[in-house]
Amino acid sequence: MDRAAPEPADRSIVIPAESLGDLIAALKSEGYQVWGAQERDGALGLAPLAGAADLPRGRVEAAQPGTVTLVDGPRAAFFDHTLPMQGLKRVVYPAQERLCAATDAMTLEEDPVEAPPLAVIGVRPCDLAALNTLTAVFEAGPFVDGRFRQRREALFLVAVNCMRPATTCFCASMNTGPRAEAGFDLVLDEIIDADRHDFIVTAGSPRGHAVLDALSGENAAEADLETARAGSRACAEAQSRGMPERIEVLLKESYEHPHWSEVAERCLSCANCTLVCPTCFCSTVEDRSSLDGAQAERWRRWDSCFGLDFSYLHGGAVRTETASRYRQWMTHKLSHWHDQFGMSGCVGCGRCIGWCPVGIDITAEARVLEASEQAA
Structure with a gap:
């Protein structure tokens, strides 16, 4: 259709x-x-x-x-x-x-x-x-x-x-x-x-x-x-919030920015933002079996890059700190998504702002990075 x-x-x-x-x-x-x-x-x-x-x-x-x-x-x-x-x-x-x-x-x-x-x-x-x-x-x-x-x-x-x-x-x-x-x-x-x-x-x-x-x-x-x-x-x-125009490039240039640690002090890694986001698509696959062994099932369920085990490879997780997980989410959403799919992964709905338990605002975090670039 x-x-x-x-x-x-x-x-x-x-x-x-x-x-x-x-x-x-x-x-x-x-x-x-x-x-x-x-x-x-x-x-x-x-x-x-x-x-x-x-x-x-x-x-x-x-x-x-x-x-x-x-x-x-x-x-x-x-x-x-x-x-x-x-x-x-x-x-x-x-x-x-x-x-x-x-x-x-x-x-x-x-x-x-x-x-x-x-x-x-x-x-x-x-x-x-x-x-x-x-x-x-x-x-x-x-x-x-x-x-x-x-x-x-x-x-x-x-x-x-x-x-x-x-x-x-x-x-x-x-x-x-x-x-x-x-x-x-x-x-x-x-x-x-x-x-x-x-x-x-x-x-x-x-x-x-x-x-x-x-x-x-x-x-x-x-x-x-x-x-x-x-x-x-x-x-x-009437909209009072907005995303900086250069955010795609800005995030690629801010990998080592100290602001990620500042965000991590507030972030709970609860994954609320990814659960309410209309485009976050990460999932995991689970195999489940009945207690008597008569049946095995394969399930797919939503997952989140904020989970410690999400980046697990042989021997341990790659992103062990909240700062790296928040950076991964925001950078993928607003920057590397363009490289993968030719568009932004953010549509500006604002759900992640309202449903974050500690009120982290993705547009405000982006503005901090923009202000640092302008001050440099």
Whole structure:
């Protein structure tokens, strides 16, 4: 499926906010499960939606380094919140899954992939970029991960262009948002003013056009589209964080910088940043056997470069200090990822900032390195 090759002319319609449930119903009638952000235990997570009422309407994140809480926002918007705790990664690349099993009859059976048609509504542009990044990792090389591909191809993506940023967002500096240009089946712009509360719905793929045709709405006027574009521009301008433009080169020149030891004094090596990151893909494989020896299983689960055993080679671990592990994560994410995959491994979502228990801010650490270079 090629979402980057839509029908000859993308079509946009305007629907009233109360018709958002009609979109969810149309997706279900096409055979999709529908997931979206829901509030659980004071945080946002992706979960099945019964209807539009399940969305965290009117709620926004109060995000700071080390803290993400939900509070009431100033208006009854469906999508003034920004990001669930984890993005699409957990959908297309589960935290753990059984790959195969062997029995005492010495037969090996690969587990089938569970990839039901799934529509996710409310996907942000940075998470679309993250899915594109993971696709480059798992599908663009000589060895294609078929399990990932099947799950990705089963997705129907309903994106939402951002009209307000969380304080931890920095997608504008990474050129991944706040407006989606491709990679979606449908994209929504939520327009609210004194006289209206509407959605502009735009199709971005043949499947998206088919769902759009099932909705009742007037074609969007150019004034509507410009209102939406202006909202995204204002969102970009409101972002207070950003990544230095030279970070790719700067990190390669900062291998021995003393700041890594300063970060290590704060870092817990807990791996929270890699778990919530929408592009971190490291994994390990475990072989498990039943107590009676009748069956052996092979599982794949997420791993993290912050673990001491992650860099274990014969005789011991290579990165024994927290400083070297943090340096590895940040340098790979922002620098060597370009060498491997032709793009950055960071999409500017800011999750690592908010979910770090001690509030380490990747953009602030990058600025320290930049300031040192400028002072030299």
